[in-house]
Amino acid sequence: MAIAQKIKNSMEQSSWIRKMFEQGALLKAQYGADQVCDFSLGNPNLEPPAVVHQALLKILQESPAALHAYMPNAGHPETRTAVADFLSREHGLPFTLKDIIMTCGAAGAINAVLKALINPGDEVIILAPYFVEYLFYVDNFQGQPKIVSTRPDFLPDLKAIQEAITPRTKAILINSPNNPTGRVYDHTIIHGLGDLLSDYSRKGQVIYLVADEPYRKIVYDGVQVPSAFQAYNESIVVTSYSKDLSLPGERIGFLAVNPQAPDRDELINALTLTNRILGFVNAPALMQRVLVGLQGQTVDITLYQRKRDLFCDGLSQAGYQFDRPEGAFYLFPRSPIPDEVAFVQALQEERILTVPGRGFGAPGYFRIAYCVADEVIERSLPGFARVMKKFTP
């Protein structure tokens, strides 16, 4: 047998999201794509803002020398300076280009971070429900994921986190605004977490706070996402332009190390190395240039807010239970029956595609990705209502 044993096992478990994606493709082939309401994938339906193509065209017109060449592995200095300046304003901290490494998306950034931090057997705390790829990422470096349940409102349970910390704990990976719940962790929680981790730092155990923030700019009703950098010195933010600029296929993002981190220089050197030797080498060159002038730009967030409101109102009327999300573009309702896989399959019979909560370590719930046309949301609501009725007579 040619394939590595671990990969063979992983293939068998596969990802629920991809499984739904594939079943959806079959349904679409059978009934036509416009007859299926596909909420299975966080693939933004909004096109990038016009400034993205304007910037691309301007660069191609100017066609500077070495536009597509290798650059320092950490990325183009102009891009990293632009990111650092933006972060300095956003977080009120003195970032410089040295604190920034451009990466192949947030996924590339997380892998570079985990490879730099984890010795085999080290533990990484992950909060459930979680983005399922996190488990693969920790396993890539023989780390042990330590899954900690969130509170019933899906916000972090600091006491449970504290109880999960052991001498092997090397990092905690958080994601706010959250996939799959849409929840935003508030100031009290982030600073509580920072204080908790600072206690360990003072005792000599550094536990890195890795904040995965691709949805930071996708928030509603004026909600603010607290700064992990302000809450805790040993923090790293990993993020991408996949969601806020609708560029997920381009694999462009960055990681930023807290300028106050005591190990800052060594850490950045390590991250530059791991980003290189994992085979990323550097983030895509042309997109790096595009981003120089686009810091702080986003798609029109009110369009996502309208989708959220449309969906939340419709599902509430149909009797679904969920916390109204403050950010990202996911809903994570409770399944009206304990076996949410059966419920998701009943939705499929209505040609509605969602993902069972067990794919995120949270059975009894299901995920709806609402980064789709408003029309699809509207068309799905009667089906959602019929399936709810079927299970709650």
Added chain:
Amino acid sequence: MAIAQKIKNSMEQSSWIRKMFEQGALLKAQYGADQVCDFSLGNPNLEPPAVVHQALLKILQESPAALHAYMPNAGHPETRTAVADFLSREHGLPFTLKDIIMTCGAAGAINAVLKALINPGDEVIILAPYFVEYLFYVDNFQGQPKIVSTRPDFLPDLKAIQEAITPRTKAILINSPNNPTGRVYDHTIIHGLGDLLSDYSRKGQVIYLVADEPYRKIVYDGVQVPSAFQAYNESIVVTSYSKDLSLPGERIGFLAVNPQAPDRDELINALTLTNRILGFVNAPALMQRVLVGLQGQTVDITLYQRKRDLFCDGLSQAGYQFDRPEGAFYLFPRSPIPDEVAFVQALQEERILTVPGRGFGAPGYFRIAYCVADEVIERSLPGFARVMKKFTP
């Protein structure tokens, strides 16, 4: 200490190529970039052919929906079909899009392949001199690199390879046209290697032949690069458009599995998974689209051939010993003194940057990357001659 122990060690060893690159940056700051002859990095000086920007502009003009969106992890079907069609003509084998995965460069492809194949402790044969990153890539998956020396002419020594094979051997990684030697492995060698590995396949031990071929199209004097696919069924080609289209910063390449490989389907599924879970997710979207119409296009190879001739003639006259390379854009001359690091440092005093052979597992030699302006080559020759004279009075 926050950094993983293994990464700390790797940082200390660092890469000779990068070390020279950094020393070069210091020299350039001191004397001005135009006063330093930098042959340390394989960063092509030729701009991409005009068709690349023409294709980019056409796509931006048409601006199709979901241009920057996620696609199947293996890549856009149109791109994979274009690659498969090209490979079918090139190798006389029936490739389809299913055999192709678009990757973040050849480096991304090699990592996806090694993760799919290697169980911890499995061995991967690597031929010295080697591209130093190979050692990191094998180590990323707890594989054991098994270094096998090439013959004095830097072509593979089949007997030495056979002697290095153990029951743990899972793959052999070859690179032709070769970095750092510029040699091209001929038909006899590739088919001899294929026959050798086929013997093991028949006995039940599958050893994958992984052919890293980013320089396949950069060959001189009408030399042909033999097809690894024709020589051996269990073969995978990994490559990129970094060198032949001068797009190294864009991280775009692909891997292709031999359509005759018995494990083909399982292997492709495994590679799609590993490309995803290593954090690459997919190859950059826009560049994938660009490549649809550019199969077989290259920079003007005669320009590299002229550089090779200019350099080889000049170095020969100065008394340097080397095999005239048939491909790629590297020269790997013998150092006139056993300690090639001392020799490389003497070249630095002439403001000439090269890389010591021990960075490639071959002490006593040094690498010259001649993907630079002709003028730099011409300007360097008197310095090369002076240093040679100094050591051979």
